[in-house]
Amino acid sequence: MDLDVLVDESYFSALFDYDEVFPISDVNYASELHLQEALFSSLIASAAKINNHPQIQRSFTTVIKQEPVVKIENExxxxxxxxxxxxxxxKPSSDMFRGSVTCTHAYCTQCTIRxxxxKIKENSAKIKCPDVDCxxxxEPYMCRDLIPxxxxExxxxxxxxxxxxxxxxxxxxFKDCSSVMILDDVGGNNANVTQTxxxxxHRMFCAQCKVAWHVGVGCEESQRYGNTKKKSSDEEDALLVQMATNKQWRRCPSCKFYVEKVDGCMHIKCRCGFQFCYGCGSVWASNHACQIRT
Structure with missing residues (x-):
């Protein structure tokens, strides 16, 4: 705190400004001077106390220098x-779900789950936003906790x-497995690998014949004459074909796997990604109009 400023503003103004308007006597002047000296001593003592207490000084300065409060409009x-x-x-906003941080479309949790x-039942790997124009x-990680x-998985x-x-x-x-595997070095040194x-x-099969492993028999001989396992497999295949015919299953024109339509339209998307009509088996097109109803 600047004491000189306090002296200039408090002491000398009180000492000289007053008698410029009203002349005073010597007795009154002496009394007034004594009063101003007492006020000045008290002011100096107060300033010294503030300097000895930094917290008070900071609070005092903060109050003086406080900026005007600016009112901010609520967002x-x-x-x-x-x-x-x-x-x-x-639905409550808390029940709305967005499938991507870059997408602005939101849908209720139950509709999103369904x-x-x-889409997963249709073997769709990439699931787009339900909005037709989006x-x-x-993103899978955003709905991990929503779906079963x-x-x-x-x-x-x-x-x-x-x-x-x-x-x-x-x-x-094997029909009870049908797991997908990656073919390493396709067309290279491992192109003739058979036993897999x-x-x-953990069952063995022939990667060339795509049947159960034919022990001790080459691929050509196995395909020409067959063996016990292959005959058994052929019998199972015959039963499967008969069942597929009776139940009106369709075979994918691409991977040859049988597909059963439980409900929905004729548009089928196979696990291999091929799309075809379940009614006639032809390649699916946006303007396709099948006359067959199953």
Whole structure:
């Protein structure tokens, strides 16, 4: 604190300004001077106390130098309820879900769960936003805690398979397994490898014939004459074909796997990614109009 300023403003102004207007006597002047000296001594003592207490001094300075308060307008709050464009119901904002940080479309949790689960049933690896004009995809990690664990694990499997081209993958020939495997060094030194073990069911099969492993028999001989296991496999295949015919199953024109339509339209997307019509078996097109109803 500047004591000189205090002296200039308090002491001398009180001492000289007053008698410029009203002349005073010597007695009054002496009394007034004595009073001003007492005030000045008290002011100096108060300033010394403030200097000996930094916290008081900081508080004193803070009060003096406090900036005027600027009023900030409140930002608009998110509405408490929002409209889900799938079920067309108003839901609490806390129940709305966005599938991507870059997507602005939000849908209620229940509709999102059903939508994602249906897409996974269709073997869709990339699930886009439900909005028809949006090209953003739903991120798997954002709905991990929403959908059931077994459904999410199936989605993970589909995603892994989608990263492998059709030329580099092989399916286990055993019908109760059908696990996908990667063909290493396709067309290279390992192109003639036959005996292979499925990493899932740990059963042996021939990678060339795509049947159960024919022990002691070459591929050509096995295909020409067959053996006990192959005959058994052929019998099973015959039973499968008969069952597929009776139940009106369709065979994928690409990977030859049988597909059963439980419900929905005729548009089928196979696990291999090929799309075809379940009614006539032809390649699916946006303008396809099948006359066959199953």
């Amino acid at each position: 608009p709050l998110e509405p408490s309820r929002r409209l889900c464009m799938i079920c067309m119901d108003e 939508y994602v689960a249906n 090209t953003r995809s739903i 664990k077994d459904v999410f 199936r989605w993970e499997k589909i995603l892994c398979e989608s990263l492998i081209s059709s030329w580099d993958k092989l399916y286990c020939p 073990e499925c990493p899932s069911c």
